[in-house]
Structure formats: structure tokens, C-alpha cells
Amino acid sequence: MPKLTYHAQGDAEEVEAFGVAFTDGKAVEVSDDVAAKLSGNRFFSASKETAKASEPKTVAPKKETAKAEVDPNALKAVHIAGGRFVIKKGEEVLKEGLNKADADAFNALTDDEKAEYVA
Numbered sequence: 001m002p003k004l005t006y007h008a009q010g011d012a013e014e015v016e017a018f019g020v021a022f023t024d025g026k027a028v029e030v031s032d033d034v035a036a037k038l039s040g041n042r043f044f045s046a047s048k049e050t051a052k053a054s055e056p057k058t059v060a061p062k063k064e065t066a067k068a069e070v071d072p073n074a075l076k077a078v079h080i081a082g083g084r085f086v087i088k089k090g091e092e093v094l095k096e097g098l099n100k101a102d103a104d105a106f107n108a109l110t111d112d113e114k115a116e117y118v119a
Helices: 032-038 048-053 100-107 111-118
Strands: 003-006 014-017 020-023 027-029 044-046 075-081 084-089 092-098
Touching: 003 020, 003 032, 014 032, 020 027, 075 100, 075 111, 084 100, 084 111, 092 100
Parallel strands: none
Antiparallel strands: 003 027, 003 044, 014 020, 075 084, 084 092
């Protein structure tokens, strides 16, 4: 399994990404799926062993990974255009007029908090 190292910039010495806890400067073994999602993220780097291991000599068939089920009716703030965001439940727009900061804050809420916000 690949190892990734988190590089803090600012006050966040610890973060959680895709269900994995990271501490600044410490390599953490992660699944291939998590490594793929964090590849290219400026706050994470692959360890040297991982970089070598990730260069396949032959192309192996892809393993099927279980995808998390996403509730299509979950409340979510989404970008519509020109820096404007709306809160949607499925395809239904529940609230308009959000900016990026509002949308990010809304998406960080728990499901119960989101329901209370739009009520």
C-alpha cells in the first residue's frame, strides 16, 4: 500500500482526508484509492518507496473498489455560475444566493445541521 505524508501550511498540524488521519511530516499508509484522490494535492507527497512502487512494470487489470453510496437527495451546496452557489436536495433548489465561503461552510455541516439550516 502507498504511503503519503501531509505537509502542514499554517496552523493545521493534523487533518483528516477521505477517512484517514494525517499528522504533519508523518508518513501514513493509505489505500490506492485514497492515494489516487490525493495525488497532485500540494499538501501531500508520496514516500520514495511509494513513488517507485507506483511505477508498474506491467499494466495490471484494475481492481474493482467499493464506491460509497451517495444519497442523491442529500443536501449540498453546489456552484451554478459566476461564483454563485445554491443549496440543492437532489435537483430541487432550496436556497439561492450563496458565495463560495457560505457553500463551503454549509457543506462542512452535519446532515442534521444542514436540515436545520434550510428549514
